[in-house]
Amino acid sequence: MNIHEYQAKQIFAQYGVPTPKGIMVESVRDAVKAAEELGGPVWVVKAQIHAGGRGLGGGVKLARSLEEVEKLANEILGMTLVTHQTTAEGKLVQKLYIEDGADIKSEFYLSVVLDRKLEMPLIMASTEGGMNIEDVAEHTPEKIITIPVDPSIGFQGFHGRQLAFGLGLTDPVEQKNIISFAQKLFKVYMDKDAEMIEINPLVKTGTGEFIALDGKMGFDNSALGRQPDIAAMRDLTEENADEVEAARYGLSYVALDGEIGCMVNGAGLAMGTMDTINHMGGTPANFLDVGGSASAETVAKGFEIILKNPKVKAIFVNIFGGIVRCDRIANGIIEATKLTDVNVPVIVRLDGTNALEAAEILKNANIANLIVGNDLGDGAAKAVAAAKGN
Amino acid sequence: MSILVNKDTKVIVQGFTGKEGSFHAEQCMAYGTKIVGGVTPNKGGTTHLGQPVFNTVKEAVATTGATVSMIFVPPAFVGDAVMEAAEAGIELAVIITEGAPVKDMQAAKAFATKHNMKTIGPNCPGIITAQECKIGIMPGMIFKKGNVGLISKSGTLTYEGANQVCNEGFGISTAVGIGGDPIIGLSYKQLLAMFEADPETHCIVMIGEIGGDLEIQAAAYIKENITKPVVAFIAGQTAPKGKTMGHAGAIVSGSAGTAVEKMAALEAAGATVVVSPAEIGKAVTKAMSKL
Numbered sequence: 217m218n219i220h221e222y223q224a225k226q227i228f229a230q231y232g233v234p235t236p237k238g239i240m241v242e243s244v245r246d247a248v249k250a251a252e253e254l255g256g257p258v259w260v261v262k263a264q265i266h267a268g269g270r271g272l273g274g275g276v277k278l279a280r281s282l283e284e285v286e287k288l289a290n291e292i293l294g295m296t297l298v299t300h301q302t303t304a305e306g307k308l309v310q311k312l313y314i315e316d317g318a319d320i321k322s323e324f325y326l327s328v329v330l331d332r333k334l335e336m337p338l339i340m341a342s343t344e345g346g347m348n349i350e351d352v353a354e355h356t357p358e359k360i361i362t363i364p365v366d367p368s369i370g371f372q373g374f375h376g377r378q379l380a381f382g383l384g385l386t387d388p389v390e391q392k393n394i395i396s397f398a399q400k401l402f403k404v405y406m407d408k409d410a411e412m413i414e415i416n417p418l419v420k421t422g423t424g425e426f427i428a429l430d431g432k433m434g435f436d437n438s439a440l441g442r443q444p445d446i447a448a449m450r451d452l453t454e455e456n457a458d459e460v461e462a463a464r465y466g467l468s469y470v471a472l473d474g475e476i477g478c479m480v481n482g483a484g485l486a487m488g489t490m491d492t493i494n495h496m497g498g499t500p501a502n503f504l505d506v507g508g509s510a511s512a513e514t515v516a517k518g519f520e521i522i523l524k525n526p527k528v529k530a531i532f533v534n535i536f537g538g539i540v541r542c543d544r545i546a547n548g549i550i551e552a553t554k555l556t557d558v559n560v561p562v563i564v565r566l567d568g569t570n571a572l573e574a575a576e577i578l579k580n581a582n583i584a585n586l587i588v589g590n591d592l593g594d595g596a597a598k599a600v601a602a603a604k605g606n
Numbered sequence: 607m608s609i610l611v612n613k614d615t616k617v618i619v620q621g622f623t624g625k626e627g628s629f630h631a632e633q634c635m636a637y638g639t640k641i642v643g644g645v646t647p648n649k650g651g652t653t654h655l656g657q658p659v660f661n662t663v664k665e666a667v668a669t670t671g672a673t674v675s676m677i678f679v680p681p682a683f684v685g686d687a688v689m690e691a692a693e694a695g696i697e698l699a700v701i702i703t704e705g706a707p708v709k710d711m712q713a714a715k716a717f718a719t720k721h722n723m724k725t726i727g728p729n730c731p732g733i734i735t736a737q738e739c740k741i742g743i744m745p746g747m748i749f750k751k752g753n754v755g756l757i758s759k760s761g762t763l764t765y766e767g768a769n770q771v772c773n774e775g776f777g778i779s780t781a782v783g784i785g786g787d788p789i790i791g792l793s794y795k796q797l798l799a800m801f802e803a804d805p806e807t808h809c810i811v812m813i814g815e816i817g818g819d820l821e822i823q824a825a826a827y828i829k830e831n832i833t834k835p836v837v838a839f840i841a842g843q844t845a846p847k848g849k850t851m852g853h854a855g856a857i858v859s860g861s862a863g864t865a866v867e868k869m870a871a872l873e874a875a876g877a878t879v880v881v882s883p884a885e886i887g888k889a890v891t892k893a894m895s896k897l
Contacts, residue, residue, distance in 0.1 A: 301848070330708060330712075330788060330789075332788050332789065332818045332819070333818075333819060333823075335712055335715060335716070335789050336712060336716075366716075367709070367712065367713065368713070368716060406709070409707055409708075409709055411708070436707055436708045436709065438681060438705045438706060438707045438708065439707035439708070439709065441681075441682060442682065442707070468851075470846070470849050470851060472844070472846065480762075481762055482760055482761050482762025482763065483760060483786060483815075483851055484758065484759060484760020484761065484762055484763035484786065484813065484815055484841045485760060485762035485763050485766055485841075485883070486851070487760075487815060487816070487841035487842040487844070487845055487851055488760075488763055488766070488839070488841045488882070488883040490842075490843075490844040490845070491841060491842070491843045491844050491865075491881065491882055491883075492882040492883065492884050493844075494843065494844045495881045495882045496882075500844055503845070503851055536762045536765045536766050536769070537745065538731065538743065538744055538745045538761060538762065538765055539743055567769065568745050568748065568765060568769075569745050591884065592766060592882075592883060592884040593882070593884030593885075596882075596884065
C-alpha cells in the first residue's frame, strides 16, 4: 500500500525527521488560507498523487505571492497529471500540499528498502539528489552507496559513519545531522512495517541541516492489520476501482490491455496462462487469481468484473483444483451466466480435485457459448481462436 | 531416496486444532504422512485426529521425536511459531500460511538459520515425496512416483507441472513449493544441490516467476554445479512493470526481476527454457529420452 507525500511527512514529523512545514488542502480557497498560515515568503504548491515524477509533469510549482498560490492551485487542482510512473491516462489531482519553500544548498537521495538478496533492510544514498535513481544506478552506479542494516543490531554508529563519509560530508555538524536523520528514518521503516521509504530530494540547507523535501512510502500489505494508523491512510481514489472491488471478494485482479479475459486459480498459473495466451498470438485482458477459497459467488463476481471491460472478446477459465474444488467453479460459471449476460465465448479448462464432477455439471447445464478446453495448451488455443472470431 | 522428507519422517503440526490445520493434517495422514502430534497452546494433554496435542513445540519434540513441523498458525503468529520450532530443535519447518509480515519472516529466518533449521515457505503448498510423505496442501493424487524433481514458487504451477510430467508417463521424486513471498526459506539453489545429489532424481523442473533474483542465482549455480537436465519456466512474461501479481514478491521493479532476464540467464546456463507452462511435460520427455 502506498500513501501520499503529505501523509509520509506526517509520519516523519512524529519521529522527528525534519520536513518543511506544510498543509494538505482540497480547494483553492483552502490553498490560499494555508499559504497565509504558513507565512511565506515562498511556497511550493504540490499535487498529491501516488506517483513520482510530479515535478516534470507540471504538478509541483513555486509561488512567490498569495496571488500566485491561488493561480497555481487553480491550475494544478483538477488537472490530470501524466508522469513516467502513471498510466498514459494519468491521474486526477484531488489534493494539494502547500509547503514552505526551503533554503536549498545541495540535493541528495536517501532511501530504505528491503534487500531481498541479503534479506535485510538496505539504506541507499547518493549525492545525485533530484535525479531518477534508476538512471543514476544505470549510468553512474559508483555514485550510489548502499548500507545494509541487520535489524537484530539496528542502526549503529558505523552505519552512520559509512553514510556521512560516503556522501563526502566533512563538516562535523553536517555529519551529525545526516546520521541523526538516517537513524530516525530507519526507525520509521522498522516501526511502521514499511516496504520502502524514498526521499528524493533530501536537501541540505545553508545552515547544514538536512530536510526531507519529498517523501514517498510504501507498506507491507501483510502487516496492515497491526498498523491501524497506516491502514487508515489508504486513499482508495488512487487505486484502480475494479482492483479494489475485486479484492473485496478475495479476488486478485490487475487490468491489462488485451482481449482475452482470464480467470485462474493461483498467481503463478494466472501469469502462466497470460504467457501462454500471448505465446499463441492472443492478448490477455487481465490477471485474475480467484484464490484458494473460490465459491460460486466469487466466480460470478469475477465474470462481472472481466465483462465490464468492453475489449474482452473471450474468457478463458483455467483452474487446476487443489484446495479449490472444480465442481464449485463449475457451479460458479453456471451462476454467473444466470446473473450476468455473458455474451462472449467462455473456454473452460478444469483439472484436479473433482474435475470429473465439474465436467458433468457443465455438460448438464447446456450453456451456449461454452467451450471445453482439455488442458492448458488446448484451452489457450481455443480462447485465442474464439477471440479472433473463429 | 528423495530429498528432505520420506515415509519415515515424523511430523508435528503447529496450529493443529484450527480449521485449516485439522483439514490438511487429516489429508496428509490419509496420504501416509507420519503426523505424530501437534501444538496448540492451552490444548496440551488432549488428543486430536488420534494424535497427542502439546502446549509447546519443545514438549512435542521431546515426546514424539518429530523432526519436521508443518505450520498453519494465523499470519500474525508465523514468525513466533517458526522461531519456537527452531529453538525446539526442529530440522525443517514447512510454513503454509499466507500473509505473514515480511519483517517477521526476516527475523524468523535469521533465527532459524542460526539454529540450523531449514524452512520452506511461507505462502507455499509445501513439500511432497510422491507416494510417501505429503507435508502441505497439494492434491496428493496427481503426484506419481518417479524420477523428476520439481521446485516452484507457485502452488498451482507445481500441480500443473507435476500433472504434465505424470501424464507423459514419468513421475515425481520430490516436489517443493518454495513460495512467492519477498523472503522465503529454501531457495532454488539449495534444492538444486539436493536434487543433484539424489540418485532417484534424473531431471529437474524449475518454475520461477518475475521479481527478485533467486532464479538468476539458480542459473549461475546450474552452470557450475548441475549435471542433470533442468527444464525451466518463468511466469510473468506478460506482466506489467511495477504491479504486484498476486504473490507479494511477484513484482518487476525498474528493469530488475523481469521474466526475459531470468529466461536468458537460465538458457545460458544450459537449462531448457519453455515459454509456456503447457510445454513442461513435453520438454521433460525430451530431456529424459536423452539420458
